[in-house]
Amino acid sequence: MLLHLQTWADVETYLKTSRAIIVPIGSTEQHGPNGLVGTDAICAEVIGRGIGEAAGALVGPTISVGMAQHHLAFPGSITMKPTTLIAYIRDYVASLSRAGFERFYFINGHGGNIATTTAAFSEIYADTSLSRDSNRPSVKCKLRNWWESAAVKQLSKELYGDSEGSHATPSEVSLTWYAYPDAARPMTMNPAVAPKGEFTDAADYRRNFPDGRIGSNPGLSTAEAGKRLFDAAVKDLAVDYKAFASS
Numbered sequence: 001m002l003l004h005l006q007t008w009a010d011v012e013t014y015l016k017t018s019r020a021i022i023v024p025i026g027s028t029e030q031h032g033p034n035g036l037v038g039t040d041a042i043c044a045e046v047i048g049r050g051i052g053e054a055a056g057a058l059v060g061p062t063i064s065v066g067m068a069q070h071h072l073a074f075p076g077s078i079t080m081k082p083t084t085l086i087a088y089i090r091d092y093v094a095s096l097s098r099a100g101f102e103r104f105y106f107i108n109g110h111g112g113n114i115a116t117t118t119a120a121f122s123e124i125y126a127d128t129s130l131s132r133d134s135n136r137p138s139v140k141c142k143l144r145n146w147w148e149s150a151a152v153k154q155l156s157k158e159l160y161g162d163s164e165g166s167h168a169t170p171s172e173v174s175l176t177w178y179a180y181p182d183a184a185r186p187m188t189m190n191p192a193v194a195p196k197g198e199f200t201d202a203a204d205y206r207r208n209f210p211d212g213r214i215g216s217n218p219g220l221s222t223a224e225a226g227k228r229l230f231d232a233a234v235k236d237l238a239v240d241y242k243a244f245a246s247s
């Protein structure tokens with residue numbers, strides 16, 4: 001169930017049975033030579049919607065621009081500064097919490113969002129702690145990185161081993177090709193596996209990782225693998241969502 005395809009009355013009815021909602025959060029940033037700029041947003045969205053279907057849960061609008069300053073030397077990348085993203089998440093949660101939502105299950109598609117999203121949760125909890133209104137509903141937020149679910153980690157390892165890397169990975173590219181088969185761009189990478197290492201700002205990133213990848217070989221991506229990763233993630237995370245929703 002997608003929030004934006006409900007009426008307000010539908011949402012009021014939903015709140016009588018559940019006070020939890022899934023929030024996909026991703027990024028809009030370069031993903032190497034054959035990965036889509038929307039990869040992280042697409043992955044979070046399709047898995048968030050998959051969990052929503054499996055668990056009968058409402059899914060909020062995807063936060064599709066994340067904290068991606070280090071990708072800005074590649075055209076098409078968009079960032080929110082950490083402070084902007086914190087403010088965005090806080091307002092998103094506060095709006096729904098005013099209506100009665102109390103459990104916010106964030107499905108994340110981008111490693112660069114983790115620190116900022118966690119900081120946003122601390123701001124949200126601080127707002128409650130500092131409030132003199134003791135009748136405020138108690139809000140809980142949880143962040144789950146889809147690629148870190150146990151079943152996904154095992155499958156990625158089995159499929160790609162050391163070619164998985166950490167950015168523009170064959171797992172995430174495969175998942176987008178499963179979601180959007182017409183967008184698949186099979187190609188051979190050169191070098192096969194990209195360099196690994198650290199980065200700071202956007203220029204530093206592009207110097208160290210000239211084609212955008214880190215440690216990965218997305219030339220191994222297939223839509224078939226994407227389907228297997230999708231099924232594994234949804235199976236794992238739907239169970240986790242249900243436990244959180246009733247916590």
Ligand SMILES: [Zn+2]
Binds near residue numbers: 110167
């Ligand atoms: Zn990514």
